[in-house]
Amino acid sequence: MKKITAFFTIALLVCITIFAAFANINRDASYSYLTREGPDDDFPGQYSDQSNTGTDSQGPLYSTGSSWFGYFRDADGNLRCAADGYGYVSCSTDNKNYETTYNLYAEVPLGLQNPNKRNPQTLPKLGSFYDSVHRFGEGNGALYAMGGAIGRASATGKNPSSGAEHSTSAESPTPVTARDLEILEHDD
């Protein structure tokens, strides 16, 4: 009985930790699309591509992290793959003194692009702007499993006049972690 109690207690704590960690990420949207491969395709697995997007907004701030991975065949029939990761932050405000600090991150699987990660030094900004970073690359499709690209963005902002503070945080989900998952049929 004690073991069962301990098990459920630990499980509960893990659930709470996960909830606390993800409660403030992708508050607006978190979705993935999987496209089923066509009848003539012969890709690893049963899907031709995967697209994942997480978005979050608060006050004048908006963040999104997205990623995409797809298989295709080149002119010679060789299996190829492509992936991209994308992080985006925007601040849309009439207040020229609005202060934002933010971070951006984009990654594709190692070997698809060099460097395969970008995390530009992003320092404080005043006023309206958008900033984005991306990674994109292609490679031998036989060497890569679907997924592995990441897009991430977060921002905190403050109106110095009113003291109002805002924050956003977004990260590309996976089909497993996305709140909404849709499987699309091949439509060639």
Next chain:
Amino acid sequence: MLRNLLSSRMIQGGLVFFVLIVGGSLLYSWHVRRTRDADFPGPDAVQVNPREGARDSGGILPVDFGQATPGLEADDTPTVSDDTAAPSTSETAAETIDSTETIDSIETIETDAVSADALDPSKMSRFGLGPYPEIPKDGDFPPNYLETAENIEWELLRRIAIKMHNEGIRSKYGSVGIERTGIIALERGSVLVEYEIDENGEKSIYRTLAHPDDLSPGIYTRFSDIPSHLEIVTPDEIGFDPYEYLGLSK
């Protein structure tokens, strides 16, 4: 079995705790959203529609923000010359700012210099930047704008905002911020890019900074992807020394 579990005080306590955490978070989330909706009519939120153009990797990559991206055809010619890669000095950037000054604004600068309260410790920078300039009354600056700067970067940035406001040039710029090359003031109609040289020897953009009304969000990889009416700049080209601009000694 279930009855035994539910009668355990630890499980009951854990459930209550969990419900409290979830309920509290939902209440806070509701409060924050209500406050936000009251403060702002809504951000210029873009929507990502990855269903479209998934395999179109020529230039604009699969992220489509659900709105038209004008002028992204391949035959667009960017208003940037080959010499954009050459970094300019901070003096050049400072001259760019200086060239916009008018006689009126120069008179205003003098009022920035040292306030009458220069000897009052509460009117002195906590980060060794000297006496605070006067806070303009018409620029939506709070009275303690400089005193509340959290660190020297924020105080420099706020001083620059005040000086640009006094000079009447702040409205030219969408955002003013700090980058690795110093302060950048991004003019409306300009796009700041960072790029790398790819395996084909071509410039490949990996970062784009612009005003949200000037450029639609998207993945721009080539200079030719940027609409030709926008000027393409790099941090090296427009970065300038904040101390030089403010007339402060380092």
